[in-house]
Amino acid sequence: MDISASLVKELRQKTGAGLMNCKKALLESNGNIEESIKFLREKGLATASKKADRSANEGRIFIQSASDQKQSLVIEVNCETDFVASNNEFLDFGNKVAKSVLENNNIKSSDDLSEISFDGKNYDDLISEYTVKLGEKIGVGKFKRISSEAPIHSYIHSNGKIGTAVSFSGSVEEGIGKSVAMQVAASNPTYVSSATVDKDEIDKERDIIRQQAKNEGRPDQVIEKIVEGRIAKYYKEVCLLEQPFIMDDKKAIKEILPNQVTIEDFTRFSIG
Incomplete structure (x- = not known):
């Protein structure tokens, strides 16, 4: 008999058992939910199922x-x-x-x-x-x-709750690759570079900074300089290539990379 997806979903919600096990149970019981639950329990899945919620x-x-x-x-x-x-x-x-x-x-x-x-x-x-x-x-x-076409470098923090991976446009030394992956773990950037920041987000940020400067009573002729200065600071906070290197904050990440090599992509996952 055909087992509908909605019936499988209902059994999963009631038991917490896996998709394939639910489908098998429904086939064995001709689509009867109660018999399917009994089947799953008899097959030793009850212990796992009790923990599903x-x-x-x-x-x-x-x-x-x-x-x-x-x-x-x-x-x-x-x-x-x-x-x-x-x-x-x-x-x-x-x-x-x-x-x-x-x-x-x-x-x-x-x-x-x-x-x-x-x-x-x-x-x-x-x-x-x-x-x-x-x-x-x-x-x-x-x-x-x-x-990537070049080796990817990764890092897992000592407690295993943060993991990162970074791809580059060309080969980099293992030490540099790992350092950049550690940078991603420590600084949690949002973008690779200023060029990848959403334009609407930057325009919104400029408007906020401009209004803040006006509220502070700054003269019009210096407001735009203030805006550009704060945007540059914003880039250093959210863009990986612009961030100060955690092991030498006098250098930006883009300055520790070999010539002609840049960062293509990165990912950062964390638990909690």
Whole structure:
């Protein structure tokens, strides 16, 4: 029989079981919700299901890179407590998921995870297995791929709660690449450069600064200089290439890069 998506969704909401397990249960029970719940419990999914309504707000950031370092994946994996986030079983789960997602370019969001195999297991079975092992709700949050013609550099903060990856237009030394990735972790920039800042946002910022200067009673002939000065300061706060380097604040990030090399893209994920 055909099982509708709405029926699968209803069973997931009632049990917290995975998509594929819900569909299988409904097929086994000819679409009967109560029989499907019983089926899931009998298959040992009840322990995992009881945890489905808990909040998984802790976790770790995982990064996996291709062998040539020209593609990287930054992914958020969640659990309920920081204690479990440090557990080797949880770290094993996170690395398995990150590796499989990196190797499958057709996976665009966590909704697609049921399409791939994790060491011969489907995603729902893997989630159930590790939920039982760890005694907590676990899951996969957002993730992002970065691709480049040059090696990508990444950094995970010591507590595992912040992870970054940076792509460059050309090769950079490992030390510089890691330093820039650390800069992203520490300074949390919004844009790569001033050229990538949304024009409407800058116009709005200029109007606010201009009005502030007028309210301060500044003469008209100096207001525009004030506006440009504060916009330059704003760029240093939000644009990675313009930010003062955290290891030598006399230099901007763009000044520590080799000639003809710039930053193409970056991503920064954090837990909490």
